[in-house]
Amino acid sequence: MNKLLIINGSPRNDRGASATLIEDMKPYINVPYDVCFSGGLNSFNDELRHLLKEADSIMFVFPVYVDSLPSNLTYCLKYIYDNKEEIGIKKDAKIFVYAQCGLHEADQTETSIDIIRNWAQRMDLQFVQAVGFGASGTLLGAKKFAAGEGIK
Secondary structure (H helix, E strand, O other): OOOEEEEEOOOOHHHOHHHHHHHHHHHHOOOOEEEEEOOOHHHOOHHHHHHHHHOOEEEEEEEOEOOEOOHHHHHHHHHHHHOHHHHOOOOOOEEEEEEEOOOOOHHHHHHHHHHHHHHHHHOOOEEEEEEEEOOOHHHHHOOOOOOOOOOO
16 A cells, blocks of 8 residues: 655744645545654654655655755755665655745746755655645635635
């Protein structure tokens, strides 16, 4: 059975647009999944290593800051890369990306998506798909709407 790990790459954890997107996606995910945050050094515990090892697919959901990844997500990717043998991520794991930026143009997400694509290639993982989304700040104001209603 497929298992999805969703990594929230926002430094705002559960208070930002990334968390809102993840919450809105949950009703549409039809495989078992876990959600975790890409925090700092202390976030890499045995539970997170286990989730990474068990995942058939990994989805990174994050905001774009100055055309790049948030520093906590950059650290997360580096940690996983440096410890890939110890963690034991499945060689056929699929990588998905959902990057959002506060600007109206989603073009600003391209560099961030390319960084994850490059990371996946270096990890020998399968980069499957990425979505770049602009004007993500509107999602915080739209929390009152259910997924599929209003502007969602």
